[in-house]
Amino acid sequence: MTTADAHAPAVSIRERYRDVVSDRWPVTVAPQADELVSSWLHRLAYANGVPPKAFVRVLGLNPGMWSAALDLRLPADIANLLYAKTGVAPDRLAAMTLSQDLPGQLLLPLRYNRDRDSSAWLQFCSRCLTEDAQPYFRRRWRLATRVSCTQHGCRLRDRCPSCHGCIAVFDQAGLVPQHYCVACGYDLRRAPVPYISPTTRTLDRCIDNICSLEAIAHSPFGPMLIRRLLSMPSAAGGYYSTMMLTGLSTAARTYCAERLSSRSEWPVDYATYDEKDRKARRLRHLIPPTSDHCAWIELLANALGRRRGRPVVSEGNEPGIKLLDLLGAYAGMRPGPGRRLVQELIGT
Ligand SMILES: [Zn+2]
Ligand SMILES: [Zn+2]
Structure with missing residues (x-):
């Protein structure tokens, strides 16, 4: 064995081998503070080069509001699949759902339509999205009682200010980050902040x-x-x-x-x-x-x-x-x- 062989990357070869034979998806994204499981899934799909609308087939689920439904209830087989593919443990995934600590009666219903006065399933703070390194949607933005952002004190929005469409990332057919409106491509980080007293x-x-x-x-x-x-x-x-x-x-x-x-x-x-x-x-x-x-x-x-x-x-x-x-x-x-x-x- 030469001096160079003594420093041969034995460990790194083993690590590379493990990566080759692993069942895990190529890219894993870490859940963020108070992140919805749907938001994490959209980021996970994008990071692995799969649009959210196609990712539903990877999970073996029906299309529609598939990710928003997982926020309410994450079946054990899906949690186990995600654990195997990402290494994120089922209890951590369960903590990203809405069933843990929020009153279910106060959640916004799962719907998205163009009637301006009707509720939409999800809200956002454009300042939070702007400050996020990886923009993501928070669990507490699903509550009907919330109208302002805890961090910035500004009023939340539930519609794209450009086309007035609701957030529908589960329907995104293109490889686009989730902070862009699915209907018109508007960057939600640019949304003006409405007044709140x-x-x-x-x-x-x-x-x-x-x-x-x-x-x-x-x-x-x-x-x-x-x-x-x-x-x-x-x-x-x-x-x-x-x-x-x-x-x-x-x-x-x-x-x-x-x-x-x-x-x-x-x-x-x-x-x-x-x-x-x-x-x-x-x-x-x-x-x-x-x-x-x-x-x-x-x-x-x-x-x-x-x-x-x-x-x-x-x-x-x-x-x-x-x-x-x-x-x-x-x-x-x-x-x-x-x-x-x-x-x-x-x-x-
Ligand atoms: Zn905010
Ligand atoms: Zn729009």
Whole structure:
């Protein structure tokens, strides 16, 4: 053996051999934070040179909204196939579905159509897509209660601003990254950011913070909160008052949230400064820490039960608190253990 042979790449030959005989697909992409399994599958297909519309045959599934359906339920045989082909473990794949920790009643239904006021199955934040090294779609963008981005505080979109088509990457027949509109090719990262008021952002974050599946399941007021969230268009009044929250587009749901959280929509409060100060101090005694999800679920459910011009309806032991007062208190509170400062979240 020569000196050169002593440094022969014995290990690298073995590694190359393993690659040759491996069942794995040539390129594996790592799941990203809060990524939907559908988004990961679209990136995986693109990285391996297969359009999403053709990738459905690789998985042996029916066409249509095949990847969006996997977000709701990932069959064990598909999870095992993906594990064998990518090395991403089934429990990690399961964590990318929607069945783990999000209330199913609040998910946007699986549909995509051109009626501008109707809900679409998925929303996006153009700023998030712009900042992503590999643009991807988040799990929480599937919730009907979400209308703003946690990171950027801007309003979400559910349609391409160029052709008003919904996101339909599962139908992409070309080899194109998923942040381009399937219908017209518009780069969704360029989508302008629509306005959303700071109070509506606070309502959005408040709901998002307390509305985990576990918290809802453990609170006796969980089912009532779900019902009242779904009835937000009715509580808000106005154009969409006969609709369910999950049936409305992001713009229509924002309209309802703006009406609910807008001070001009409620009777004028003529209280003096001292009276308002006393009220604020009284509220601080009544409001639990943000980490007490159970208490917040009851407070929010009661606050959302109030229709404009009617008294607060409380079904619990606590007196009913107006939604605006509740949101004001929430925005001014310190976070519980492990939670981010509310002001930091809402960007005010
Ligand atoms: Zn964002
Ligand atoms: Zn388009």
